[in-house]
Amino acid sequence: MDGLENLVKRIADSPGFMRKKDIxxxxxAFAWDPAAMLDPIGDDAAILKNGDDYLLISCDGILPRLVQVEPKWAGYCAVxxxxxxxxxxxxxxxAIVNLLSAPNGETAGLIAEGMAEGCRKLGVPMVGGHYLPEEVGGVATAIIGRATHLLRGCNxxxxxxxxxxVDLNGKxxxxxxxxxxxxxQEPEVLHRKLELLPMLAENGWATAARDISNAGILGTIAMLAENSVCGAQVQIDHIPRPGTVELERWLQMFPGYGFILAADPEHTDEIIALFAQEDIAAAVVGELTLDTCVSIRNDTEAAILIDWAKESLVVTQYEQRQC
Structure with missing residues (x-):
């Protein structure tokens, strides 16, 4: 039978996890200027103080190979x-803007249709962009948001x-x-589910969060831990999962709606109950630690995903990252 150590090694060697190291x-090339932005580069969005609240700025691109074969879906995912x-x-x-490139008008139209559908579903206006015709297919977006309270990835x-x-209502x-x-899902349903995150920030129940990226659930936990100058212990069997998807595959999936949160233990029941109100599966899967390792465990085994004493994932100055 395949053991936990082999599973964790395959996750650490997976393309989604390894690509994060390339950043x-x-x-x-860039120096953090505390006068310009609140935290170092590396969170889900940059934070700019704006009077009594905060401006958030982020950008994302979609893998060109997905754009080439699934242009409309790629446009949707970019939003x-x-x-x-x-x-x-x-x-x-x-508001959101985009950068779109395409070899022909048909591909450009499909990418744009996907972005338009994403904007409709998620309730954010597309206010501009740039188009590169007669080029390889590609799509990226940049977005601005506003917050009164923050979930900082380094906190x-x-x-x-x-x-x-995670939202298990899908396929x-x-x-x-x-x-x-x-x-x-209908736009109003998605809006209620996404609104849970600023509610958690405003209630003070969680202090840090990351959306689950192509690094997968374990990779995203590692990113939050690294930015917080912590290790982590994760009980792999506690991770919510659809019964139709095998564990190793699920751990590498981009879940559409998925977040990792760090919270004081006294708030976990409230957080889980809040997510349950909108049919979101949430569970405590472990804790942040004083160790340098991200350790993955089940009932009988433990394995190291990554050790900050030996290597980094997404940051270059581990000891200096904490908020």
Whole structure:
């Protein structure tokens, strides 16, 4: 029987996890200016103080190989991932712009239709963009949001509980490592579900969050831990999962609606109950620790996903990251 150590090694070697490490190279060209932005580069969105509240700015691009074969879906996802970034910070989206490239008008139209559907579903206006005709297909979005209270990705603390919240009301999108739980839901339903994140920030129940990215559930937990200068212990069997998807595949999927939160233990029951009101599966899956390791466990085994004493995932100055 395949053991936990082998499973964790495959996750650590997976393309979604490994691609996160590549961000360290371009990040070295930029210096953090605390006068310009609240936290170092590396959270789901940049935070700019704006009077009594905050402006949030983020951008995302879609893998060109997905754009080439699924242009409309890629356009939709380009909006979805940017909107999720803003909500993960405890904010609400204000407006979005795009960069679209395509080899022909048909492809451009499909990408644009997907973005328009994403904007309709998620309640954010597309206010501009740039088009590169007669080029390889590509799509990226940039978004601005606003928040009164923040869920900062670097604001986790050792001893806090880690919560995974995912919408299991969906199905895999074709053969891709993507769980589609948004395209068939009504806009008002999606709005209520996403509004839970700023509610958590405003209630003070959670202090840190990240939306689950292509790094998967374990990779995203590692990113939150690293930015918070913490280790983590994760009980893999506690992670909410659809019964139709095998565990290893689920751990690598982009879940459509999925967030990792760090919260003091006394607030976990309230958080889980709040998500349950909107039919979101949420569970405590572990905790942040003082260790340098992200440790994955089941009832009988433990394995190290990554050790900050030996390597980084998304940051270059581990000891200096904490808020």
């Amino acid at each position: 360290q190279i371009p990040m070295q 979805l991932v940017s909107v999720s970034d803003i909500y993960a910070m405890g904010g609400r989206p204000v 986790g603390r050792a001893g806090q509980s880690l919560i995974v919240a 895999p999108y074709k053969h891709y490592l993507q769980w589609d739980c948004t395209s068939t």
